[in-house]
Amino acid sequence: MSTLSRARINDVAALAGVSTSTVSRALSSPDVVKPDTRARIRDAIATLGYVPDGSARALALGRGRLVGAIVPTLDNAIFARAVQGLQTTLSDAGYQLLISSHEYNPAAETEVVRALLERSVDAIVLVGVDHTPQTLDLIRVSRVALLEMWTYPGSAAEGAENAAPVVGFDNREIGRLAAQHLYELGHRRFGVISGFTRQNDRARQRVEGFRQILAEHGIRLPEANVVEQPFGYDGGRAGLKLLMQLRPTPTAVFCGNDVLAMGCLFEAQGSGIDVPRQLSIVGCDDLPVSSQITPSLTTVLLPTYELGVRTAHVLLSCMKDDAPPESECLPIELVVRGTSGPPDA
Amino acid sequence: MSTLSRARINDVAALAGVSTSTVSRALSSPDVVKPDTRARIRDAIATLGYVPDGSARALALGRGRLVGAIVPTLDNAIFARAVQGLQTTLSDAGYQLLISSHEYNPAAETEVVRALLERSVDAIVLVGVDHTPQTLDLIRVSRVALLEMWTYPGSAAEGAENAAPVVGFDNREIGRLAAQHLYELGHRRFGVISGFTRQNDRARQRVEGFRQILAEHGIRLPEANVVEQPFGYDGGRAGLKLLMQLRPTPTAVFCGNDVLAMGCLFEAQGSGIDVPRQLSIVGCDDLPVSSQITPSLTTVLLPTYELGVRTAHVLLSCMKDDAPPESECLPIELVVRGTSGPPDA
């Protein structure tokens, strides 16, 4: 307990009167070690407070039971929730999660990937499929498993050469659900507040899906009616201000996520626009707060915690069985609440 | 680029025509290597796509430039923000962050600490000072640096034997600020909605500080007026329901954090209680959404991102200079907004 430095495997071996090999085996495959030897080793470990050195173990084994995840930011409940799901599930399987963010900076992503590779992670999880060639090269060369979450290529895959498994949502369908709902309510003039679509396939596909349904109903969504704003309440507010300058003004707005949608709602409330009478708003995510505010937010529910859990499972089976990657598409659902209704006649 | 496995330091050495020692030196102390040797090595690294193996490095060096942080949950914006600050700052200094959560389960915390120690982290960051003896023993025995954040012992230290540096807030002062504000508005009947105080020194101290100021004004806060609820909007709602059954009913409620405060506000709105005319509410944290809702939330602003950044700095100086730990107390501030006002006369 009060040795000068932490105990090593040979200290345990000495105290238990066995070789280090046996201690190692007692730890990794207890069944091949005689019960009373095992007991002596157990006692020695307890009295010394021995904790194995993971670096040495990783070096000897060639893999570290480590997974690296890179999310755009943790400062968004949806990513935090997904990370939570990932972490809990990996942790239960004896893996640790190394977590980093790139704050929507593609160059930062490459650097973060390099940092993770230096830690000899067994796998890397990225958000979305939009990554720089440098990032993807780095991962390919190092031969660690790659998994992309939040996206699902769907039938019309964007890049067939992209071999990485994905676990995510049908982001186009999110836009479609929003558009269909608003169209059926009777809306004909639409606006969209999206996050930046550059380097963000999720945002792009949501807008695409929204536009697609409108087109099927013979409605064209002009470029000017789609505004891109930084993530945050202020982005949502600024987006609505811009849309309200259009003539004729939209009667319904689809927002790329709930934070933008709530910013949009707050701005409407602040400037005397009645929601949903004068303006309908549909978001995406279903944050816990979305159902609490007044009026409560109509949104597309995304099971983000479950996303983290499923991603972890796919990762684990990839790493264990060396099984072929199995992509997954998680179910999403439109939740109709107070911010959407028929347009003012 | 297309070798069967990733390049090692000896591959680089061979290609550059030097020894591995020189490659290693070129990486760690470039100034002692002749410029053209360095250039050849740089080229070799580039053509091979060499990424050093962190496990081997950590084993040879005895430390891994890894920091482990354990937060109660990531599913709370304040922890996510602090982690974000930690991660960004550590990353800039060449350290990686291993992140885990224990979901308010003390036994889980011990297991997570063990898992982190196995990864040979150089330091561990915990939230608060309430930890099981097992957790603290494990850390003490392994001789990694320990830092506790979110708490500041203040003049009346709880446990003088606790040698770990802390970076945090004066949680008693949070309660004092809330109480003084509400008292000055004219309130005399108070309620408190707190998270569970067991194993949570922050929650406990906030309530203590609140109670202390009331006592100084000759007001006793009965035990029944302090309700403990699980973290979340539903906890805040349930808390208000309980407080409203008291006779006489409180005219002002202090909530241990903004999520509880918003739940309390939503419940009040849902049951026709006019805030702030019939009920004043004060929260703690100042989440981004707190200033956006209507009425906006009176709260005690806690710089949580800054907390992560400062924690990282203290950690880095601890690890670099082996300097004596320097605890820090970050400034907090009452922000008066729409949910607090004079009581209905």
Added chain:
DNA sequence: CTGAAAGCGCTTACAG
């Protein structure tokens, strides 16, 4: 069921 030995990929005194 157990031990001696080699090796994982790096770093760092120690010589030159």
Added chain:
DNA sequence: CTGAAAGCGCTTACAG
């Protein structure tokens, strides 16, 4: 300024 060698703490065939 550079190289040969030992060592970091573990694991795992290979013998016994």
